[in-house]
Amino acid sequence: MAATTVRGVVSAEPPESFARRLRQSLRTPIGAAALAAALLLAALAVAGPVVFGDQASKIDTSAMNQGVSGAHLLGTDSLGRDIAARVIVATRLTLRLGLSATAIGLVGGLLLGLAPSVLGRRAGRAVTGVVGVLVAFPGLLFVLFLATIFGIGSTGAVLAIGLALVPTLARLIQNLATSVAGSDYVATARILGVGRFRIVVRHVLPNIVEPVVLFAAQAATGSLIAFAGLSFLGLGVQSPDYDWGRLLNEGLSRIYVNPASALAPGVAVVLAGLVFALLGEAVAQTGGRRTAARAVPAARTPVAMNADGGLAQTPADVDGDALAQLTHLRVSFPGGRTAVRDVSLSVAAGEAVGLVGESGSGKSLTALALAHLVPYPGHVQGVVRFDGHDLLADPRSGRRLGAELAMVFQDPMTSLNPALRVGRQLAEVSEVHLGQSRKAALARAVDRLAAVGIPDPERRARQRPHEYSGGMRQRAFIGMGLMAEPRLIIADEPTTALDVTVQKQVLELLGRVRADSGAALLLISHDLGVVAEVCDRVLVMYAGRVVEELPVSRLFQGAAHPYTRALIGAIPTMTTDLDRELATIPGRPPEPGEEISGCAFATRCAFARDRCRGELPVLAPAAGGAGHRVACWYPRAGDGGTVTDDTDTDDTDTGITRAESEAVA
């Protein structure tokens, strides 16, 4: 599966980097203003009650209800207390209550937001459903409802406002967590058998911290205003305590006598809200710069692990020698989209098998099924065996995969967790699977980084992925696979995102790793040249099915399926005429949901006849010899090359066709 990326708000950079960018943001005019205002507010909250406390509470019956004057900048209240002093003193309580409510909202939001990532699918869905219902409830009504339940007063108001924030923050965190959960590095952690809780703490949380901070700043503004509202209505802070909302309430009754008594606390609420908004803006600027430049993986949902409806396995389907085996694999998605149809393949210990085909042919899903990683709501049927264990029948056996299966993804940027040091990520494998101590695991990580050719591995182990080049990241990721003792490496287009020289280094590294470890390889690639260089055997997929399987030695000379030959014909060579358009296969492959009767390639095949359009060809031994199977009614034979429309001369050109061989039989 191509590592599709979308722009998003999830942090893809490490915390230090975020802190550095935040510092830069705070040096901009908006940032500097936000920082200065926040410091002033904090100073007022800390020093205000100490300096102005007495003046604010001193009753002076000789100066009641006075207007603005030199002695009383904002006038006095009905007991002769100085309103300016009271507004300053109220800063501490107002901020304390507002921030407490925000903290409650944040903690509740994190708990509910991360719960679906930690709980099983069913419980997770229930939590998501509850949050969905709560989000639909109008916020203000929710606050009033809760305030009534918890009772009038500061504590009740803090609880009411805090709890009313929970659904919105929980929904946001759920969305962020889901998008991080779809990243390659979380998939890797799953393959490694890392528990859900640990994945959330180590991989998800550090990567959502940035947008959560941003939304928390906005929530603080909201709770400040909500508090002022509740106190104004008499549901919040009660006498003799006072916050800005309460002062506003008291001042409003005298607004015609002394407008400043009502305006001052109102202005204080607005200004404090602005400070929070400015701080949020400064954080947003930080994120804005990052999101413009960076991309994060598209959301994927939790791993589907289901056995129901699997096709019956017959004893003949089990290959005793296979390390990994798929039998009658079918992967479908809701809406009748079947992406993989009846695929059977096996990889023997130490063998290198290539999986090729156009984009969308089902290669990645086939490999993901083997790694137990088909994304939800994908439905997997058939038999998936690894080292004799039936992974679908016993999902827990998938946990065993961690040490024995290494997966290399296309995009090295998304394979490693951007928030963790590379050494620590590698070390996690040994800690989880080999039970090594932190120190020993780190030493092994350094050793493995050296083994994959990372220069100065000790220093590099302390760095984060963004400090590595693309090729180095891919090497480090391969090194991660070597932390345990992999018996199978699944490499999904491991070189596509790299430039040509680095591609060669990574392929050589894979070859060396295989030679050293004896691991088998399932290599997914668009590039037949790469597959021919690295693999022993090739399977060609088209529209979710394997249409040809043959030894690599026969690929370029003996391919029998018109599709395989067309793929070969489309490879430019040194003799390709650069003045002519490159060869392509006309038409497009069918969509996973499309009804296909007969051969899926028939509409694009120059040799298709009526039988091809009406009857599905199954994989059957080809004339080429042992290990060569083809799903075509009229397979080609000969020297390979570009498929041309030679329908008229078909029988003489292609040698023995299956139709003829069947007729002979």
Ligand SMILES: Nc1ncnc2c1ncn2[C@@H]1O[C@H](COP(=O)(O)OP(=O)(O)OP(=O)(O)O)[C@@H](O)[C@H]1O
């Ligand atoms: N999560 C999903 N939901 C729905 N359809 C999906 C999902 N993942 C893959 N598919 C569909 O399944 C088909 C096969 O996808 P897959 O990624 O296996 O193809 P591929 O051969 O690996 O392609 P590529 O070379 O582009 O990675 C595609 O048509 C794709 O649209």
